[in-house]
Amino acid sequence: MKKSLLLFSLLLLTIAQAIAQDTPTSGKSSKASAIKLQFPTEPGWNVLKEGQQLEFKVQASGGTGTAFRYSIKQGKVDGMVFDSLGYFSWTPSYDFVDRLSGGRILQVIFEARNEKDESTSQVVDFKVEHVNRPPxxxxxxxxxxxxxxxxxxxxxxxxxxxxxxxxxxxxxxxxxxxxxxxxxxxxxxxxxxxxxxxxxxxxxxxxxxxxxxxxxxxxxxxxxxxxxxTQQDLPPTLQMIPSQKRFVYKEDATLNIKFQIYDPNGEPDIASFSFISTNTLVPASALVKNTPSQYEFIWRPGYDFVRDPLDSVAFEMTFFVLDKSNKRDERTVSITVLNAVNEGEKDQKLYNEYRASLVRAWDLMEQLKETEKDLKKKYNRARKGKKGRSLANASMGAVTGIAPVVIDEPATSKKITTIGGTTVMTIGTLEATEVIGRSTKDLVERLNYIIEKRNELQTKGDVFARKYALKSSRRRPEFLKDVDDFVAVMNLKGLVALELDANWTNKHKATDENIAKTFKDFGYESQN
The missing domain is CATH 2.60.40.10 (Immunoglobulins)
Known part of the structure; x- marks a missing residue:
């Protein structure tokens, strides 16, 4: 008996060990830690003064990825640089803080994202202190x-x-x-x-x-x-404001230089004031006379001043004053005009592409609406049928040459046709149209395709109008690709079968208001 109990205990122990080995271990699941951003830790690292450069590197850790891209999600200002590798550099301008406030807090949201689209962001407050500049x-x-x-x-x-x-x-x-x-x-x-x-x-x-x-x-x-x-006849003196020798401006920027002429013998002794330029495109009308002793040079080179493939044009100008005894004073300056992109013209071209696509879609929608109405009328006529088209001549077996007799059945659409008095057939109006008249199948298919295409065009037109209603959205690289995709939707299959008139003209003008009635989010106010 004791031996039996011992054997039974050993058997239970063996089974328990086997079950324990087969049961998976409930260890800690490997769970990746959250992404964290690391900024400088020294005290006051985020406090700086106007004109002081701040540089640091942001590093991210955690997540399941290994490569991170960094960006500023919100709060970026002019002069602030933060590249995709996490290097940050910023020198606040001297006008960043109002002189009466003494300081300003700027909140910047930094973001890091890895190749698995895991991201994190962190808010950093920069305190910028005002720096007083001497006169x-x-x-x-x-x-x-x-x-x-x-x-x-x-x-x-x-x-x-x-x-x-x-x-x-x-x-x-x-x-x-x-x-x-x-x-x-x-x-x-x-x-x-x-x-x-x-x-x-x-x-x-x-x-x-x-x-x-x-x-x-x-x-x-x-x-x-x-x-x-003072002497009997002193030469005039020329003062230029600002008194610098080199000016660098972009196209379409206004260059303004003020001149003050002083003659010890008085203003009547001033004979003339003018300039000589090595570039003949500078107009003489840019020199404006305010008083006999005060002039201004006001000039704004257009976007066509620097011709491609040049990126800049440099030249010299000499301003001179002469008195009545031909004594003179002069100032020579160097001017460089940099090539610039005409943002206004570029935005106008993009807006024209945006509007032209929606005008084409609106025009096609109007034509599809008219075609749909016409097809519905034809379909309704086909369903009703005509009484004269329900007559049938038939020959069955040995029955020949017997004139048919058609009897209307009151209050119904049925007609009872007898042939030789021995054969009777019942033909419904729509069935008679299928047998004798024009087929409604073609009308239904064309009508369904018109409705389907109009709904598709309405949906994609609303999306396109809403997505690119703003000027900033049309500057994105994918805008022109989406224009091509949207225009491709307007290429109808089976134009001949649909019997769309190639010479069809819209009765309504393509005004902004009419386009906006069809596509509610059309941004016709964004062109300015």
Whole structure:
């Protein structure tokens, strides 16, 4: 008995081990971790100032893929660069933060996506602090003083600017001021030189230095103007604003240069002001005279100024002023015009493609509607039939030459036809049409095809009109391909069988309103 129990226990243990081996192990399922984005970890890495460059690299980890592509999903501004490998670079412009606010928070959403279309995104707040820029002092006209005269000189506001548009004041430098001279906070310099000062000035001109200070930051920039003794006939001086020697502009951009002419002998001594250009396409009318001593050069080269295959055109211009004694002053500048794409013309061409496709679809829809109405009328006539077409002549077996007699059965569409009084047949009106008249099968097939094609054209036309209603959507590369696909839908099979009139003309004009009635999402306002 004991041996039997022992054998039975061993048998149960063996079976339990076999079952345990056959049962799959319930280990942890290999589950890929979520994608994470890694940004710099040092404190204050996302705080920067205007004009300061910020660079870092974003790295993604996790997911089931190995290759990631990076992009900015939202919040990208001008000057911000973030390539597909995760390299980020941005230098905020000096006008990014309002001077009164002191700082600005910019939220940017970064996104990473792998080759298995797994993605993640993260919001980063960049704090940009305002940087106060000191005033800029340009080239100032000289002051020609006379003896025993209260000479007044006002520092022209056009030559002194603050790029942050802060209020500015002028501060005199005691060591740079001649004795008896005064400089107001508004930039007015007054001086009545003595005889000794005048004679010394005749031999050695004087440079008067001063500070321009912005408020309330009180950033300073030193400026200076030349003081000389006036003579009988001094040459005119030409001041150019901005006072730079090289200008680079794109096509269709406006180039504006201001000129101020000073003649110590007065404005009546100014004889002429003009320019010479090495490029003959610059019109003389671009030089505008405001006053005898003030001119502006206003010129906007068109999109056809730079001809293909050139990418830019460079030339020089010399502006000169002459007085009545032919004394002159001149400024020479170098101008480079870069080739640019006419976005307006390009958008108009894309809009014309968009509208022409929908006009063609709308025109075909109108023709299909008329054809459908015509086919329905023909089908209804075929169903009703005609009484005279229900007469039948038949010959059955040995029955010959017996005239038929047709008897109408009241209140029904049946007709009882007797042949020789021995053979009777019943023919329905529609059946008579099939046997004797024109077949309705062809009408039904054509009508079904017309309805099917019109519904298809309506559906795809609505999708096309809605998808490319906006100007930005028509700039996508797939737009022209979708135009071809949409036009291909309008190629009807069996045009001859459908009996569509090739000379058919639409009674209605293809106005934007009519197109919009057929295709509700037609963006006819997006052409502007």
């Amino acid at each position: 800029v002092v340009g080239e100032l006209k000289p002051l020609y003083v006379r003896y025993n005269t209260q000479n007044t000189y006002t520092i022209e506001s056009a030559a002194v600017q603050d790029e942050d548009e802060d209020p500015i004041v002028f501060v005199a430098i005691a060591d740079g001021m001649p004795e008896g001279a005064k400089l107001s906070a508004q930039g007015e310099f007054t001086w009545k030189p003595s005889l000794t000062q005048f004679n010394r000035l005749r031999n050695k001109p004087l440079m008067v230095e001063f500070y321009v200070e912005d408020q309330p930051a009180k950033a300073r920039t030193k400026g200076a103007f030349k003081v000389e003794v």
